[in-house]
Structures are given as structure tokens and as C-alpha cells.
Amino acid sequence: MSDVPMSDVLLEQLGTSWGALLALVCMAAVTYLCRFGGVWLMDHLPPSPRLRRALGALPGSIIISTVVPLGVMGGPASLIALVVAMIVMFKLRRDVLALVAGMVTVALLRQMGL
Amino acid sequence: MQSSPDPELKSPVYSPVTWTGFWLGMRLTLPLLPGIMVFGAAFGAGAAHKGLSLFEAMLSSGLVFAGAAQLVSLALWQDHWTLGSTLAITLVVFAVNARMILMGAALHHWFKTAAPMWRWFSLYLFTDANWILGVRYHQDGGRDYGMFVGSGVLLWMTWLLVTVPGYLLGSLVPDPKTWGIDLVMPIIFAVMLIPLWKGKQTALPWLVAAIVSIVVMQMVEGYAFIVVGALAGAIAGALMPEAQPDV
Numbered sequence: 175m176s177d178v179p180m181s182d183v184l185l186e187q188l189g190t191s192w193g194a195l196l197a198l199v200c201m202a203a204v205t206y207l208c209r210f211g212g213v214w215l216m217d218h219l220p221p222s223p224r225l226r227r228a229l230g231a232l233p234g235s236i237i238i239s240t241v242v243p244l245g246v247m248g249g250p251a252s253l254i255a256l257v258v259a260m261i262v263m264f265k266l267r268r269d270v271l272a273l274v275a276g277m278v279t280v281a282l283l284r285q286m287g288l
Numbered sequence: 289m290q291s292s293p294d295p296e297l298k299s300p301v302y303s304p305v306t307w308t309g310f311w312l313g314m315r316l317t318l319p320l321l322p323g324i325m326v327f328g329a330a331f332g333a334g335a336a337h338k339g340l341s342l343f344e345a346m347l348s349s350g351l352v353f354a355g356a357a358q359l360v361s362l363a364l365w366q367d368h369w370t371l372g373s374t375l376a377i378t379l380v381v382f383a384v385n386a387r388m389i390l391m392g393a394a395l396h397h398w399f400k401t402a403a404p405m406w407r408w409f410s411l412y413l414f415t416d417a418n419w420i421l422g423v424r425y426h427q428d429g430g431r432d433y434g435m436f437v438g439s440g441v442l443l444w445m446t447w448l449l450v451t452v453p454g455y456l457l458g459s460l461v462p463d464p465k466t467w468g469i470d471l472v473m474p475i476i477f478a479v480m481l482i483p484l485w486k487g488k489q490t491a492l493p494w495l496v497a498a499i500v501s502i503v504v505m506q507m508v509e510g511y512a513f514i515v516v517g518a519l520a521g522a523i524a525g526a527l528m529p530e531a532q533p534d535v
Contacts, residue, residue: 276475
């Protein structure tokens, strides 16, 4: 028996190291911080009509800020797929159908090389 | 959180958490699963390619559970970790996930009605997919918090499981881009935008968010455009005059 600690032997069996584990724990911790940070903040901010309006505008603004830059910069296939999906949703109000329409559109366009 | 000053928590009437809601959450998540499975498998394949062990790849999927951040983190993965490289990967993961701070704030009106135990547990499972499904469900009058939990549990289990075949099959996993799988979340986001439209009072915040996010995307590398654009839209909303009563 060498004097290598059991824990190090186990880590080697699992193909990892203390450094990698620490990195993963830091990544997970900072992600959880993001997950509950906004909720915690809203627990502690005094409510006001202005804050309520800001929060009301937030879901749409988050979606717009995610999707619009992608539609503008992501090439024609993504733009067309996003527009098709939104039109289907607007006309039929069926979200799964709209998702499928968008996915089929982008798959076809990507296969065509767009 | 028991000492929270929120008056609503003094006499807590928590949102129900039922099996019915739990199964509903799972069912609502099903249409998103094929895309999420390909994505999770792509992470597994990328992790194998980068030299992570299967154990490390699964830890990443199980603990971090945030696709975009996990994929980006692979570029910074090290064989030998230093304080600097650990800090760097942590900061990058934070930058990619900072949008969740705003997402959590945006759904606070529902989160705050969850019993503390459910709330902290479910926040661990909180990701783009159950966020957008939750926004929609709550807006349509749904209050059963089991929906959010059920969706999160299914997403987490799926994400963790598909990491394994992705890791083992490696280069056999198709590039998500070939079939447009990289667009699953953007498309479902775009679709859910339609029912969020409330007429004129929505127009200005959305326009501001669109312009600011595009400008920031051109000027700043990385994911800052989402957070900055969304904040700009929220501020525009705050500055607008009060609309007709509307919850």
C-alpha cells in the first residue's frame, strides 16, 4: 500500500480530480445564485407600481432580447423559422403546432444549405 | 426566509402542489424533449471530445444543469486547475446564466406563493424551458406549483440521462445545427411571445428591448445583450404611465 489517501484513489477511479470537482461546484454554485438571485431580490425590494410595471414588461423583454438578435444576426434560416412559428401561433393559438412548424421550417432550410 | 418582510408570507397561503400539476408539468414539457435530448447528447459528446471523464460530464449536467453554460464551459476546461482557471470558468458560467436573475424576478409573483421547501428545491431545477412554460401557465390562470416542479424534474432527469449516450457515442451524435435543434428554445420563446402581447402598453418596452439588445450584441461579445436588452425593456415599462387594471 502506498500512502496515497483513499479519497484520491477513488477520484482517480472516477477519472476526476479535486481541481475539476471544485470547478464544477463553483459553476453549479454560481448558477444557483443566478437561479434564486432575482427571486430573492424581489423578496426584498419594496413593492411599488413602478416596479410592478417593470416586472410586467420583463418576460416579453427577456424573450425579445433573446430572440430578436438571433433572428437578425443568425442567418435567413433562423429568421424565417422564427417568423413562421410566430405566424402559426398568432393564427391558430396552438403552441405545440407552432413549435413543430418552426422546427420543420428550420430543418428543411438548413438541409437546403441556408 | 421565514423572517421575510413580505406581508404575504406572514399568513402564508401557499400555492398547491399536486400530482395533477406535476403530471401536467411533465406533459407540457414533452414537446420540448426531443430538442433538449439532442442538445444534452451534444454536450456529452463535446465533453468526451474535450477529455472530461463520464463522471465529470454527468456532474456538470446534474449539478450545473444549464445547457448553454455547460457547452461554453468546455472551452475553458483544464487538465490542471489553478485558482485563475477556476475563477475564469465560474465567471463565464455566471455571464451566460445571468439572464436567469431576470427570469426569476419576472416569475417572482408565482415563486413567492410557493412553500419555502418547494421554492428552493424547484429553483434548483429552474431553467429556460420550465420558466417559459411557467410564465404561460401562470398567465392562463394556472396556480398549481406542481406544474413547475414536474416540468423541472422531467427536464433534469432527461438532461442527465442523455449526457451518457452522448458521451459514449461521441462523434456519432449529430451536430444540433444540422437539423436546427439549436433553435428549439428560441422558437418556443418566440411562440410564447404572442400570448404575452397586451396591446400598446407592451409595444414600447418590446421595441426598446429589441433595439438595445441588437445594439449591445453588435458591440459586446458574449451574452450581455440578453440581460441589457431585457433590463432596458423593463425600465421602459416602469417609466410608462399606468395602464388599465390588468393582472
